[in-house]
Amino acid sequence: MTHPGMTICAGKSTLEVRDAIIHQRWTPGSEVDARDAEESVRAVRALGGDTPRPLLLEMSDVSMSAAARNVYEHAQSVCAVALVGATLVDRVVAATMRRHDFCPHEFFTSAQDALAWLRQFDGQQFDGGRGH
DSSP states (O other), X not given: OEEEEEEETTTTEEEEEETTXXXXXXXTTOEEOHHHXXXXXXXXXXXXTXXXXXXXXEOTTOEEOHHXXXXXXXXXXXXXXXXXXXXXHHHHHHHHTTOOOSSOEEEESOHHHHHHHHGGGTTOOOOTTSOO
């Protein structure tokens, strides 16, 4: 499954689907607020259709408001998230996004490693940590 890319959040982010994995890239230096997060969640849901898909989220040098993190924590629109970043700050942002338990999350410094990890989740659905 391949879906052509789209630009969202006033140009701060792009989304595309390749091999059933949703790939979202935030532009370095972006500040993500709750409206951006809500738009992002809607776009991910539209791309995924009825089946939550794995998400590769590239977020190097991106700041995220507490309200945006809250939107993502309650979204439940994907089945696994691989967060890719390059700095200690990226790692901290990723850690704050791991507070929910509806799907597995991992942090990576390599998109290739992140994709390899995500491939195990294609087609799976998660039920809030009560069993996979």
